[in-house]
Amino acid sequence: MNHPQSPETSNEPLAPGQRLPESERKELSPEAIAEIHAIMAKYPDKLAATLPALHIAQREFGFVSLSAMKAVAKAIGIPEGHVFGVATFYTMYQKAPVGKYHFSVCTNISCALRGAAQLLEKVCEKTGVRPGEGPSPDGMWSVEEVECLAGCGVAPCIQVNHDVYDELVDEQKLIDVMEACKRGEYRPWAQ
Template identity: 45%
Template sequence: MFNETVLKEIEEIKAKYPERRSALLPSLYIAQREFGWLSHEAMECVSKALNVPEAMVRGTASFYSMYKHKPVGRHVIQLCTNISCMILGAEKLVDFIGTRYEVQPGGTSPDNRFSLVIMECIGACGTAPAMLVNTDFHENLSEKRIEEILDKYK
């Protein structure tokens, strides 16, 4: 269940819209923040807090790829493999991350430290290859740089 503070936060969001349903997306982000991902329980909580049917909550949540639909590690790496990044060796970086941190695309490392998501273009073609770690932006990647960067995320 959401605690009082979270419920209050959702109430504030609700107040911004004429319809409860409109508060779904921001409330789902809050649920994701609280539960780490959108579990059935998390979606039930949103459904109850907004009085929007559960199936509608899940239908909406499942449409968007930026919600997490399965448990993720402490840090989420989002690596681009579109054309510019690919030409500059992004696919090798996927393999590197895979062996060095034991995490495959779409998966989570056994120590729960990293999840790896292959992204479509993140608009950094001029400084490719590029990735996002959580909400931080990193570009001009190489195996060495990735190691340096990811060491900071424990």
């Protein structure tokens, strides 16, 4: 029988959620639960609160771990499988720890034609992190290569945490953004 892990490490295959990095935190704060319940009150179907509740969990946990997904399911009162399906479908939810400042660089065709590969290399060079490697040793930076940030007409496009830069992004703009992050003039990822 083929298993996702070699027989030396496991006799049983791991469920998809068990292959994700786990967070130290296991529960949502009472304030986060209250915020989720306030959001639920706005919708006729509580399932509609899943997306915003996952954003709250990501803010609290720093990323959407399996524990975060379970906590969201418990807070809303819905099946864990539903929350897992939503969280793993959408790329806006980080399933592994990221740096305080997370750079997403679009390398789709429009951005690629306007220098996205070179921009990605500059981001990696300046942060010292490669895509998917996790946060830098100081926890400041992480980098991700993405498919589309919806700035095709003004490519290349990068996103830093939740803010998109899509016009005249070059090395100098990248340096300016990183310096603003270092000065604390930029909202960190988990806030």
